[in-house]
Amino acid sequence: MRGSKMRVGLSFVTAALLQRIVAGSRCCSEVISRDVAVVGGGAAGAHAAVWLRDNGKSVVVVEKADQLGGHTAFYQDPASGKGINVGVQAWMEYKDTFDFPKRMNVSTSGSMEFTTLDYKYVDFKTGLPVTDFTAPAPNDMYPALQRYLDVLDKYEDMVLPGFLNFPDPGSIPEDLLMPFGEFVEKYDIAAAVPQIWDSTAQGLGDTMNVPTLFVVQASGIPMVRALLGVGAAAVPASGRLYELYEKIAEFLDDDVLYSSTVVSATRPDEEGVSLKVHGADGKLTCIEAKRLLIAFEPTAESMKPFDLDETEKEVFDKFQYTTVYAGILQHPSLEVSTAYSNRLPEPGSSNYTVFPTASQVGRMDYIGGTKDLFQFTAVGTDEDTSESMQQLIARSIDTMVEAGTLPASNGTLKFPAFANHGKMHPRVTAQDLRDGFIQKQLGLQGRRSTCRNTKMVLKGISPVISPDLLKVLAEMGHGDEIVLADAHFPSHSICPPHIPVLRADGITVSRLLAGISPLLELDNYGVVPVIMMEVVKGDTADATVEGDFRASLKYDGEIEKLERFAFYERAKKAFAIVATGETRKYGNIILKKGVTPIEQE
Structure with a gap:
């Protein structure tokens, strides 16, 4: 009674995979067969691999470095013992x-450890101090950051955690399309910009002239909340993120192949992929x-081994990138307890919106x-x-020495740690x-x-289906019920402790129904499998709700209507409740799971 379309959908390809294994094994020292091949062992790939394993899928990770972690690395200073x-x-x-x-x-x-530093603002090209630049005072910077956050909050669901809710081309807010410099002027947030740039936005190259959307991605809501103290920035108890x-x-x-790269791939239109890994x-491993x-x-260059078709090339060829570098350096002319920030000599101490462009050393x-x-x-260019x-970096330091900004010394520049993070942003x-x-990009998923999105690794699974919801749907048995609750529903207060309440903030019930429909067989054993809340006498409901729900669910059968408090009692006995972002009144629905048909392989 607990068959799953997900498991069946993944099993259709067995015969085709076996044929390719036989054909490809002649040139490979080893052949590995898995449900999912993950290429890249940074934060996204490592997280995805664990999630897949936790959900019963076999994985192999191909990582070009000799360790996982991507942009996360750790250096132990032999002189001080500091990590x-x-x-x-x-x-x-x-x-x-x-x-x-x-x-x-x-x-x-x-x-996190913080050290009080003496900030020096220098034009790294001339080596001279930028004497007319004064950092924004805290009582100017923090209100500006709050104004920035107040605007971003309106667009959070469009850009986080991805572009799944991004509006159609004709409905994109102009705030997200305008150059960031115009956005800064429109909302009077100039005093916040140096902090935004120093944090991560410098990675965009010409930050003030890119569409604001991409600045929001680079220095967006989580970071601004942390800067304002209303969101957390965490590290392990050990202090070592690499832990x-x-x-x-x-x-x-x-299940990780280290120091390995994909040299060729076959991705037919039918199910399954074949990779050759050096x-x-x-x-070679197949x-x-x-x-x-x-x-x-995924750049046009990095995707070359993956047999791109014209539709894919059209997307990847559009992207512009910068290259980002980070690490640790030593030079005897640099002064202890000092921070050197790259700025341009512009008149007026309140000019906070002019910055060097790539190639440049930020700080x-x-x-x-x-x-x-x-x-x-x-931050560098493609070249x-x-x-x-x-x-x-060496020229920047030498120029500051020649200009008298730094003291002369006989030492040389050393890099105890140097990381090329590659093309980013x-x-x-x-x-x-x-x-x-954006729609063309999402169309490749x-x-x-x-x-590219871990929530879409399994065929037929919508990106609005979270890992937790996917797990619930798989665990439900015949006759179990799931509640999709609107934003007004008292999900947490009425729910018994043993019933999970899942969050789907920013996602409407209609979108969830469309994602759930291919995965959940409705009960047809003499019961009504769809239940909605009856409109309270004297109240009104949005007339579009039921029609939208039927269309998303592709259901034209009977819908049972329950009085409000009877609906609450029914919800208390559900297998799970999903608290959604549906704002229309009476936008609640209960689905009863039926017997999933087992299809033949």
Whole structure:
């Protein structure tokens, strides 16, 4: 009685996979067969691999580095014994962000370390101090950050956690399309911009001239909430963010191929993919998988081995990128307890919106507790390499020495840690957005058995179906009921402790019904499987609700109507309740699960 369309959908490809295994194994030292191949072992890929394993899927992760973690690295200073996070500095709170570290038995109770520094604002091209720049005072900066957040809150559901709710091309808010410089002027948030730029927005290259949408992605709601103290920024109790990836590596064990790259791929229009992977030992491994998850930044160049078709090329060729670098450096001319920030010499101490563009070194900040270590961030163009950026950093320091901003010394520049984060912050023009680029990008999801979104790895599963909801749907048996509740429904107060309440904020019941419909067989054993709340006498309901629900569910049968309090009592006995963002009154519905038909392979 508990058959699942999800399991059946993944099993159709067995014969085709076996044929490809036989054909491909002749040139490979090993053949690996899995449900899902994950390419990229950074934050997205590592998280996805654990989630898939937790949900009963076999995985293999192909990672080009010799460790997991992507932009998260760790350096142990031999001189001071201090441990230093390189790259990612903290986990920003967004909904259930911290549940994943807890799943891996990694605490989030640590505290970030802050060192009081003497800030010097310098034009790194001339080496001269920018004497007419004064950082915004806190009583100017924080209100400006709050104004920024107040505007972003209106668009949160459009951009977080992804573009699943992004509006159609003709309905995109102009705030998100206008250059960020115009947005700053419109909402009077100039005093917040230096903090936004120093945090992450410098990675966009020409920050003030890109569409605001991409600044919101780079320095958006979770980060601004953390800066304002209304959201958390967490680190492990150990202080080592990389601890999470050590735990993941231990969990995945031999299902990770380190120091490995995909050299070719076959992705037919029918189910399944074939990958050839070059390993550190020089040998080829063949991977046959039912699904492929791309968990790295997919550029036209990085996707070349994956047999792109014209539709895919049209999307990837549009993207513009910058390259981002981070790490730790030493130079005897840099002064302890000092932070050097790159600024341009513009008249007026209140000019907070003019910044250097790529290629540029953004900042060099002393690391407290060390003898002479500095963290740096730098942003390059498509043409830059690790070598060219190291040369740029060296020139920036030499120029400051020649200008007398730094004292002369006989020492040389060293990089105890240097990380090339590769191409980041993909973006397009405002006109591309108006032409439907986001919709074209989303249209690639699931196509040719390939996904970028972990919620779409399994065929037929809508991106609005969260991992928790997917688990609930799979666990429900014949006769179990699930409640999709509107935003007015007292989900938490009426729900008994043993019944889970899942959050689907920002998602309407209609969208959830459309996603659930292919996965949930409705009961037809002499019962009415769809129940809605009856309109209270004297009240009015939105006339579109029932019709929308029927259309999304593709259901034209009988709907039982229950009086309000009878509906509450029925909900208390449900298998689970999903609290949605549906704002229309009486937008509640109960679905009773039937017997899932078992299809023959």
